[in-house]
Amino acid sequence: MSDLLTVKGLSVDYVTAKGGHVRAVDNVSFSIKEGQSYGLAGESGCGKSTIAFSLMRLHRPPALISDGQIIVGGNDIVHMTENQVQQLRWSEIAMVFQSAMNCLNPVVTVEKQFFEIFRYHGITNDKKVSRKKAEELLSVVGIPAERLKDYPHQYSGGMRQRAVIAMALALRPKLLILDEPTTALDTVVQRDILKCIYDLKKELKFSIFFITHDISLMMEFCDTIGIMYAGKIVEQSSSGNILHNPKHPYTYGLKNSFPSLKGEVKYMEGIPGTPLDLQAIPVGCRFQDRCFRACNDCFTKEPEISTTNDGFFYCHNPLKAG
């Protein structure tokens, strides 16, 4: 399998009012293979969504990409002109946002919103053709065709999210970015939608970049998982390894923040302390204050990359296997 998308040394800064800058994403590198589902987990404010937005260059000032490359099909998105990126959006990379409530236009019918996509990307100017295509797409996600004439508020939350997924797939993108697609939904609806996405993935063979903070959900659905803390990917591995054999103490802590449904109810600690303030990054490892395995090195020098058979991690004092 070849790489569909490669991110090399990506850094994203937020310019602050006083002229300084906060580095929200710091030197992040990863790649997504064709047909793979890559998950990115972490707390809020760790830079997950900033990465997702910069992959499509949708980030708005004060955010700016200060360094790095995002390579899709041999081209670097960072250095493209606005027109070129516009061509790429939706046809190569499509995105499903966190709240479908806000990304559908409330005063326009769903049918017309589909038509706008097709017209804008030069697929068709004929309303009848567009309607037929839209009906097909909606049937794929399990929404009856007669609901096309409805306005978004007539849909339930789950249907709205499914309609957005159908729109994202309208131009058969190679990569689908899912930015917390189900956080606002119920568990039953959430599973319905994820199942729908993964059935479609099998059929249409696209890659998935899945962002969430629910690591237990991610371990069920993704092949490879990156764990992000304070702007850095601190560990990346296959989902099986993240589950059974985590190396970084933060991964272990995140995993242990979700009570289990089986076995005995054990006292769980979670992760002590609060997420790092990116304006005051300490010397050494960023996780030092909250880490239960912190040693002297952690307070003086930044950990180097260590590679494993299917990933990497940054830690001076990693957890042992088993």
Add this chain to the structure above:
Amino acid sequence: MKEEKQTILSVKNVVMDFKIGGKSLLSKKKTLRALNDITFDLYKGEALAIVGESGCGKSTICRVAMKFYNPTSGTMTFGNNDIHKLKAQELKNYRQKVQMIFQDPFSSLNPLHNIYYHLKRPLKLYHPSDKITTKKKMDEYLTLVGLVPPEEQGSKNPHQLSGGQRQRAYLARILAVGAEVIFADEPTSMLDVSIRLGILNLMNKLKKENYKSFIYITHDIATARYFADRIIVLYAGHMVEWGDVNKVIVNPAHPYTKLLVSAAPDPEREGVVELPVLKDKESEVTVWTPESKGCPFKGRCPVAEERCSKELPQVREVSDGQFIRCFQSSR
């Protein structure tokens, strides 16, 4: 061996109807039955979880208990008094003893005042004393909820605290009022994953060491199992299964509970599971009206039979301390 349990709040056959508008002004108003025959007791020092999908009436229970609405029929009693008939001093006493913690810690604190102010007001109102004692009490409560050092945290304004700290500050305020029963309406769903357990552990501590009672409203059954002692599964305003939390979640008997349990994320599961539910065209919430008949879950139930659409199943005890409303179920 069972300890003597002391009932602190008792809910009996509560029914709550809402009038909902038709399409135009002139069309007839419809009635929506948001809660139907809700009955439970809350014991001292116990946490009772209420789970269900959005729109099933979880928060309506809270609102009825908070006296936002008077129930259409049925009673809620606190101590020996009907909540909805309280007056004057008794009402003040009820307001003191029963408090609520909200989902959004960002809007439940006054942004213009510091944390000390939030604690001082209820103390002045309910436990008047001199300045030094008040200060001592405030520091005690702040330490109890883990906001240390209290001098530093107490003089901060809400915007200087993180979400988890705000939720702690709010708990401190509730304790300062002198609450015995705490209605927690999804208190952790807006917090970061790593912070959630901290709040749950704190509530657990308050429950065990300070004998506070909790009604824990959530849609995350994993945390319900972690924190609560008993659980009520609500579907379209009906209690479909309730009882001991471990029995209900480990051995669910009602088809809807089974669905909820299998939909919860489980990292150890391989691949995508098929949900035990009928595919309905729109997975919308079942609308229940006073005229509706039968079991509310019948439309989505994989094991529904004819009589399910005719009569509401009676309550059955499937095992010691586990009750369901369902004709089916082998046990």
